[in-house]
Amino acid sequence: MIVNAYAILSLFVCGLQCAVAVWLTGRWLNSRRAWSSGWTDDGAEVVERNAYLMMTLALVLLGLDLASWPLLYLLLQSYVPSWPGVMCIDGVTRIGTGSLGASRFLPGLLVTLQVFKPLVMLIGGAWLVIYLANRATSKAPLMRRLLWGLLLIGVTSLCDGVCTAGYLLIPKQEDHLAAGCCTQVTSTTTTRSSEPLLAGVSGTELTVVFMLLWAGLLFLLLDSIRKQRSGRKWMGGLLAITLVVAVLGGLFLVDVLSPALLQRPHHCPYDLVSELPESVIGIVLFMAGSFWVAAGAIASFCADVPETREILPGLQARVLFLGLFSYLGSFSLLSVQWCVL
Amino acid sequence: MVRPVNPPASWWRSGLAVLVVLGMLPVIGNIFRNDSSVSRCEWDGQVMRPEAAVTLELAGRSVTCCDVRCARNWLASHSERPTLIQVRDEHGGDPIDSADAFFVRSAVVTNRANGNRWHVFGDRETALRHARESRGRLMRGDEHPFAGVRGLE
Incomplete structure (x- = not known):
């Protein structure tokens, strides 16, 4: 792990994110047990009691997810001087490519993180709109959908937090096969993305x-x-x-x-x-x-x-x-x- | 029946005000950045050290790169040919025409980011001394870093 201020802050935020996500998922499972055994008065009370807590937790979790997004790029920017051939974040995202050790997971983890973060925001935004629609009614007809949405937010945030922790904790040391007649050491960190994504289109x-x-x-x-x-x-x-x-x-x-x-x-x-x-x-x-x-x-x-x-x-x-x-x-x-x- | 305006008119006014503020941000950013004090390489955007800069004089404009390696990369990816390539002596930073300069490729890396190992000298003696001391070689003829540049031939 490369220790700097951004790494410590990211670790703290992802620790909080995981804790809140686990709490939210635990509360959800508790409510699920109550509503799957039929809508008895006791069950309804458990669900109602948990619902307010879960929705508050979901809002906190979405806030943490939102904060962790720019933090990821600030963290990657802070890692740039750690390798001699790296000029910008693009080079940091390639660290670990072709490596034999645990660092081979680093590029994959970054791709996963860059998918999970917008996904959580999309789910969170849709959930918020449904929540506002439900709040404007008197009988809360969308409560079940909202609860399923909470589970989605909890699980996606937990995956995001675990991936962030994994990325932070995996040593950023690249282990390559020694170059011989059948192997070739490829330096991926010194190259830059100089090619456009759409090659055939101007x-x-x-x-x-x-x-x-x-x-x-x-x-x-x-x-x-x-x-x-x-x-x-x-x-x-x-x-x-x-x-x-x-x-x-x-x-x-x-x-x-x-x-x-x-x-x-x-x-x-x-x-x-x-x-x-x-x-x-x-x-x-x-x-x-x-x-x-x-x-x-x-x-x-x-x-x-x-x-x-x-x-x-x-x-x-x-x-x-x-x-x-x-x-x-x-x-x-x-x-x-x-x-x- | 008149349909209520939704979102309210105040939202539209606030939205327009926000658009104006956002439009001003790049102008403010440009003023505060004061880019004139820092010159960047036109190949990789690194902040340049004036004593290692390489200037390519093209038709109507000039391109400045942070060192020989970046200049070679720039030339390799562009079809434009320079009429003059100006390099700087490593000792003193005096500008020299690349045709008159002595280039040594040695074990000493001058730029950690791009791994440049090209060294530029204004006189032959200093170049040979650097080559001897740093496990390098004087690069002449076809090995000259800008040998393939047709505009200079």
Whole structure:
């Protein structure tokens, strides 16, 4: 383990995350036993008593998950000077590649972490919308779905915490086979991501397709908010377009935006963290926009019951509003950044 | 029936205000960063040491890299050919045309990040002494770091 201030802080946060996640999952199992044995008065009381605690724990857990996300990148940035051939976070993510020891798990753990963190946020956002819809009713018809959502949050956060702890505690020492006639030591840490992700597509084509789709999505969002559209088909379509825009946005960031903002030929968005930190706000806003829209769309499928039909369109309009302005904020910040540089 | 405006008008006004603030952030960031005090390599973005910088003079612009290795990498990935490559003497930092400089590749690494082992000298004696002391070799002819650059031939 490389000990520095960020490593200690990350270990503390992931310890808290694991403890709260285990507590939440334990309470959930306790409630599950009560409600699976039938809705007796005692059982209902146990579930009700646990529900408030679990929801508070879930909110704390989501806060911890949110805090641990930027902390991961600050930790990786702090590891950069630890290896002679590493120039930025991209190099740190490659430490352990092709190694024989425990460090061979490091790149996989980082990939898993970079999948789990947005996943927890997506589940958390959708859960929050369902929670708000449920709170506006008098009979709490979405309680069961909310409880299942709590289990999902607990388990995903626990996996995320365990992966973080694993990444922190595994020694960052690379053990390679000695070079001989049949083996070759490959240094993966000195190379940089100089190749674009989409080899056959030019930057202009990618930019045009991405911008057109993004503009289309913004227009659909505005239309959904103003006309309060909340049908499942409409929201399903919105969710599908959001996913496509999110994927294209990632490709655009690596292939076009980061080389343009950093003014160098590499396709490494990690450099933005240290060199243009305000552009990271734009990227975070883009991700937040995608999460809000996805959460609003998921609510159409999970929170649509007769009791919520009156309030759901208004609630979704507000969630989509947050998504729309997150996207617009991202566009405003990044386009000004592009022009200023 | 008039449908209630949802979200309320105040949300739209606040949203627009937030957009304006966000749009100003890069401008503020640029002012505070004061980039003019720090020059970065145009190949890998590292902060440059002026005494090791290599400047490639191209048609209408110049590209500055942090050392010989980065300059070679830049040239390998671009089709533009420089009309002049200016390097700096390791002893004193005086600018020299690469055609007049003496290049030694030795065991001494000058840049931990990219592993550069190219050393630049303005006079032959110093270059040979460094080569002797640091298990290096004077690189001439085809071994010159910028030998393949057609624009200079």
